[in-house]
Amino acid sequence: MAPEINREKLSSEEAAAVKEIWMRYVLGFTPMAVVKCAIELQIPDILQKHETPITLSELASELGCSCSSSSLYRIMRFLIQYNIFQEKPISETSVGYSQTPLSRLLTRDANHSMADLVLLETSPIMLAPWQKLSASVLGNGESAFRAAHGDDLWKLAAGNPGHSKLIEDAMACDARMAVEAVIEGCPEVFEGLKTVVDVGGGDGTALKMIVEGSPWMKGINFDLPHVVSVAPLWNGVEHVGGDMFDHIPKADAAYLMKVLHDWGDEECIDILRKCRNAISKDTGKVIIVEAVVGCEENHEFKDVVLMLDMVMMAHTSTGKERTLKEWSYVFNEAGFTRYTIKHIKTYQSVIEVYP
Numbered sequence: 001m002a003p004e005i006n007r008e009k010l011s012s013e014e015a016a017a018v019k020e021i022w023m024r025y026v027l028g029f030t031p032m033a034v035v036k037c038a039i040e041l042q043i044p045d046i047l048q049k050h051e052t053p054i055t056l057s058e059l060a061s062e063l064g065c066s067c068s069s070s071s072l073y074r075i076m077r078f079l080i081q082y083n084i085f086q087e088k089p090i091s092e093t094s095v096g097y098s099q100t101p102l103s104r105l106l107t108r109d110a111n112h113s114m115a116d117l118v119l120l121e122t123s124p125i126m127l128a129p130w131q132k133l134s135a136s137v138l139g140n141g142e143s144a145f146r147a148a149h150g151d152d153l154w155k156l157a158a159g160n161p162g163h164s165k166l167i168e169d170a171m172a173c174d175a176r177m178a179v180e181a182v183i184e185g186c187p188e189v190f191e192g193l194k195t196v197v198d199v200g201g202g203d204g205t206a207l208k209m210i211v212e213g214s215p216w217m218k219g220i221n222f223d224l225p226h227v228v229s230v231a232p233l234w235n236g237v238e239h240v241g242g243d244m245f246d247h248i249p250k251a252d253a254a255y256l257m258k259v260l261h262d263w264g265d266e267e268c269i270d271i272l273r274k275c276r277n278a279i280s281k282d283t284g285k286v287i288i289v290e291a292v293v294g295c296e297e298n299h300e301f302k303d304v305v306l307m308l309d310m311v312m313m314a315h316t317s318t319g320k321e322r323t324l325k326e327w328s329y330v331f332n333e334a335g336f337t338r339y340t341i342k343h344i345k346t347y348q349s350v351i352e353v354y355p
Helices: 007-026 028-039 043-048 055-065 068-080 115-121 124-130 144-149 154-159 161-185 207-214 265-278 294-315 323-334
Strands: 085-089 093-100 195-199 216-221 237-241 252-259 285-293 338-343 348-354
Touching: 028 043, 028 068, 028 115, 043 055, 043 093, 055 068, 055 252, 068 085, 115 124, 115 161, 124 144, 124 294, 144 294, 154 161, 154 195, 161 207, 161 252, 161 348, 195 265, 207 216, 207 237, 207 252, 252 265, 252 348, 265 285, 265 323, 285 294, 323 338
Parallel strands: 195 216, 195 252, 216 237, 252 285
Antiparallel strands: 085 093, 285 348, 338 348
């Protein structure tokens, strides 16, 4: 006898599934696009400088648009629904807009601003490969990024100063949050080090913060020549141009943050071998700040890590986020004997690797 079907439950599940498809997959790009619009209009910054909520007409005036236009109202109505902004009463008859914890992360000059990360990932160059993701699955040897642009991300950025700056600004934004979490969560990783080379250090933001927290230390910011040639000058930091696949400057420790996930295992092993040659066999170490897939201690960031793994598939040829087993493999193949993992208050972990 066939089991009785609960039509009411089935209908409810179907309705929930339909809503899920609409919200996440048909219209899923909408929140990203509207947040980008708000950043470009500098709405979070305008609200930030006002101590009290401001009306729609006041916001329109600061933006230089017509206060009678419905577009700004509709943008704000949408972002309030997503808790990006909030409405607060100004009087018995009027309300105004003010910041929320989310919108404070979207101001351009905040210490923990994530605005540059949003602007990078919503740029046309970074969005195009998502339309070619199946190229990475079919096994024809062509990455999604190359299928979209005819070249890899690094070569494209080297010939496109505007996009290179977008990348460096976004990486500096991410570095500020990650390094703060490292210093707060495990400052001991820098104890006893006189020199540190930041491999793929971008504009030197991460190393600047590390040296400020450990003023006895000398920092070497090592990245491609076109990157370090426009990097700001930081106290205690020397910018050195070069290719990490050729050599890495000698130091007590090599620091790699969100570098190895851009590359496949063979490239990672090559980079790590270069790091091993750059540090002392007896006292040196490599400090890696990367995500660990399946890390139970960072389970609240599980979705972030899995999404970043898809970003690696879309934007690199061989990059990926790694499990602990996968990390162990590249460490062993590169000739390292042991490692320790420390968990911090972000999606990354701190991995210390020893010769």
